[in-house]
Amino acid sequence: MRIFLYFLVYFLIPQICWTHQYLPIDRIPDWKLKNDGNIGPSYGQPEQIRISYGGDPSVSFVTWQTFDDTLQSIVEYGSDWKFLNQSVLGRCSVFLDRNKNSVWRYIHRANLTALVPGQTYYYHVGSEHGWSPIYFFTALKERRNDGGGYIYAVYGDLGVENGRSLGTIQKMAQRGELDMVLHVGDFAYNMDESNGETGDEFLRQIEPISAYIPYMATVGNHEYFNNFTHFVNRFTMPNSDHNLFYSYDLGHAHFVVFSTEFYFWTQWGFHQIKHQFDWLIEDLKACNGA
Numbered sequence: 001m002r003i004f005l006y007f008l009v010y011f012l013i014p015q016i017c018w019t020h021q022y023l024p025i026d027r028i029p030d031w032k033l034k035n036d037g038n039i040g041p042s043y044g045q046p047e048q049i050r051i052s053y054g055g056d057p058s059v060s061f062v063t064w065q066t067f068d069d070t071l072q073s074i075v076e077y078g079s080d081w082k083f084l085n086q087s088v089l090g091r092c093s094v095f096l097d098r099n100k101n102s103v104w105r106y107i108h109r110a111n112l113t114a115l116v117p118g119q120t121y122y123y124h125v126g127s128e129h130g131w132s133p134i135y136f137f138t139a140l141k142e143r144r145n146d147g148g149g150y151i152y153a154v155y156g157d158l159g160v161e162n163g164r165s166l167g168t169i170q171k172m173a174q175r176g177e178l179d180m181v182l183h184v185g186d187f188a189y190n191m192d193e194s195n196g197e198t199g200d201e202f203l204r205q206i207e208p209i210s211a212y213i214p215y216m217a218t219v220g221n222h223e224y225f226n227n228f229t230h231f232v233n234r235f236t237m238p239n240s241d242h243n244l245f246y247s248y249d250l251g252h253a254h255f256v257v258f259s260t261e262f263y264f265w266t267q268w269g270f271h272q273i274k275h276q277f278d279w280l281i282e283d284l285k286a287c288n289g290a
């Protein structure tokens with residue numbers, strides 16, 4: 001099965017691939033092929049839990065990673081941490097970054113919908129092969145105090161080494177002093193390094209932020225490797241399968257996120273510059289016309 005998937009990911013899917021490669025629901029993982037009830041995934045423990053804004057305050061995306069196929073991707077949630085009475089089944093995509101010793105990463109995504117703005121939800125993610133700790137988040141709602149609106153932390157250039165602001169942002173996120181993070185480029189330094197372990201380390205380090213408030217990502221030059229493949233495959237942004245350019249509304253603001261990197265990394269083709277430009281014009285037209 002793994003050889004088949006390897007073939008699929010490497011040869012049938014074009015190199016410049018901007019969509020997540022979701023595994024079929026009816027797949028049979030390697031460990032199940034062994035037909036031994038005592039054998040499960042070699043690494044089914046979820047990690048790198050992060051939420052992102054779904055483009056509407058009633059929608060939240062939850063993303064996490066495992067190092068083996070857990071077959072199911074589940075979020076259990078509820079307004080009481082002792083009673084996670086709601087459950088949603090997500091999807092799993094496989095990610096091979098084409099590094100020399102490319103690691104199999106399983107990226108799980110689930111959408112929580114019909115959330116009530118202002119309500120706090122407790123949740124954990126995983127499958128019968130491993131569950132995360134229980135975290136919580138509050139569905140986005142405009143503040144009554146602090147001058148109204150929303151409070152954003154906007155920054156770029158945060159790496160796994162010497163991340164001096166990490167502790168402060170983590171504490172503010174957990175105390176409800178921030179509503180959302182906008183990380184505007186340059187993650188981990190770099191996510192592709194050490195066969196992607198640097199990316200894994202970074203996403204573990206930000207989990208005490210990203211598990212509590214939406215962590216929104218914009219691509220930077222440090223994500224250039226293999227046409228931004230780590231950025232495309234690891235994150236889940238609204239109204240986009242690739243995270244490279246997208247837009248969303250929150251409150252009175254229309255947020256437009258796009259890549260200035262396309263102009264510097266033209267070895268992957270000029271078509272993405274045009275594609276993005278066309279999208280931007282249409283997005284702004286629609287926004288102004290609304």
Ligand SMILES: [Fe+2]
Nearest residue numbers: 157185186222
């Ligand atoms: Fe930078």
